[in-house]
Amino acid sequence: MNLAKKHIKILILSIIIPSIFFAIFILTVIGGTYEEYIGVLSTYENSQEEFLGEGEDEIQAGIVKGKRTSYPSRDNPFFFSSKYNPFVGTPNGPPALTHNCTWYAYGRFAEILGRKPVGLPVGNADQWYPSCTAFKKGRTPKLGAIICWRYIGVSYGHVAVVEEIKPNGDIVTSNSGYRGGKFWLQTWTKKSGYQGGIYVLQGFIYQPKEPDFTPSGTEISSSGVNGNKIANTAINLAWPAGTPKSKYSYKGGSATSMFKSTFNKMYPNHTRWGAGSKTGASCDVFVGTVVRSTGYDTKYPRGFQEQLPHVQKSSKWKRVKGFDENNRSVSMLKNGDVIFYKRTTGSVHTLIYYNKNGSEGRIEAGYRLTYGHVAPGRASLQKKLNARNIYKLYAYRAD
Incomplete structure (x- = not known):
């Protein structure tokens, strides 16, 4: 009986003593690693607190x-x-x-x-x-x-x-x-x-503050009287189809007399602008003058970087449903639609689509290139929109 108790004590000691030495090893050798881990974990949690703390900007979905x-x-x-x-x-x-x-x-x-x-x-x-x-x-x-x-x-x-x-x-x-x-x-x-x-x-x-993201606002697929008014006004203020380019070229040409007088009324301070903008040889200036003069949107700004955010936020404008850089079909456009696009080079452009009595095309100007003019032809417009260097494409319609 005593021999059995002695064997039990030996067994217990054989288990306890190695356990004590193992515990000491853990505390002395691995302890530093454990502390390092706790430190990393604390840093991680602190970074979360910092992120979720007060004073952060509102997250925009x-x-x-x-x-x-x-x-x-x-x-x-x-x-x-x-x-x-x-x-x-x-x-x-x-x-x-x-x-x-x-x-x-x-x-x-x-x-x-x-x-x-x-x-x-x-x-x-x-x-x-x-x-x-x-x-x-x-x-x-x-x-x-x-x-x-x-x-x-x-x-x-x-x-x-x-x-x-x-x-x-x-x-x-x-x-x-x-x-x-x-x-x-x-x-x-x-x-x-x-x-x-x-x-x-x-x-x-962060990206710079540029209008490169999904346009907001309700989509629209129908057309209305305001689109017709915009297209008709653009045609009246521009050089008509068939006009020699020398007349509407920035070098040697000029804007129409009708555009000049309207331009002066819509943007009375344009003489302070630089280069072609102050004479009307700029796409945004032409479109802005047209839209303002219709009376539909008298606060329509100049400058692509102002015009696109304006139509995105304004209740007067609706994005043309399905029309973008992935689907560029002219067949989706209606009379008076305003088109915006941006090229991989960083340059931008805006123009007006027209479809009048079965005749289609665009009315546009180009910065220090051309004054407002009518460029007829559906195929010509489609080719222009299909350019590979266009990577952002929008169309907005007067509601």
């Missing part, structure tokens, strides 16, 4: 116009031309690689902006946010912005682009990865602070 849902095609200059993307031809971009988060984010940011984003960083992803000074930054998501993360315990980090902001504040990003996935969409929740795992949010690099 929406979707980037032309939301990217797939890997870019090889003919897309923003991704595959060194003219627009400095990663092309380097070890971190094509042709050396066919995908990389920094190369992709740079190209997508440029694609939305419509030009090369001079000043956007070109280093490792984790250095973009702290080093960027050319664009505004913050911790509130905005459409088209670059979201920047650093990694816990790993170099480089990750960057992606905000394609969609949901009404609850969650975001959808488009991504590419270094020798990883070529392209994927990912949802990050507002509740998580747009971070998780080894991803720690640094912040967002």
Whole structure:
């Protein structure tokens, strides 16, 4: 019996003593690692508190116009031309690689902006946010912005682009990865602070304030009397179809006398403007003069960057249903529709579509190129709208 008790004591000691030594090992050897982990966890939680704290901008829900849902095609200059993307031809971009988060984010940011984003960083992803000074930054998501993360315990980090902001504040990003996935969409929740795992949010690099995103307002597919008034006024103020270009050319030509007198009334301070704008050789000035003079929208501004936001927000204008850079058919337009488009070069244009008595075409002017004139022909207009360098296209109709 005593022998059995002795064996039990030996068994207990053989279990307890190694356990004590193992505990000491954990506390002394691994303890430092544990403290480091707790420190990282605390940093992560603090970053969430900072993000969700007071004073943040209101989150605006929406979707980037032309939301990217797939890997870019090889003919897309923003991704595959060194003219627009400095990663092309380097070890971190094509042709050396066919995908990389920094190369992709740079190209997508440029694609939305419509030009090369001079000043956007070109280093490792984790250095973009702290080093960027050319664009505004913050911790509130905005459409088209670059979201920047650093990694816990790993170099480089990750960057992606905000394609969609949901009404609850969650975001959808488009991504590419270094020798990883070529392209994927990912949802990050507002509740998580747009971070998780080894991803720690640094912040967002914002697009400049340009009207490059989804137009707001009700869509419309019908036409009305105001559209007819706009088209008729434009035709009356412009050089008629068949006029020699020498008459409406900025070099040697002039605006019609009817346009000049109307222009002076609609924009009495235009003599302070520069170059062709003060004489009417500018697309936005021509369209603005036409619209104002109809009496339909007397607050219609000049300047593409003012006119597009104006029609997006005004109750007087409705976006033409289904007409955009992905569907450019002239058949969707009605008499008096105002068209806006932006080219990959960064230049912009606005014009008026007309369809009168079976005759179709456009009425337009060009900055320091032409004064207002009628350019007839449906095929000619369709060819103009089909240009490959047009990457944003809108049409608005007087309601």
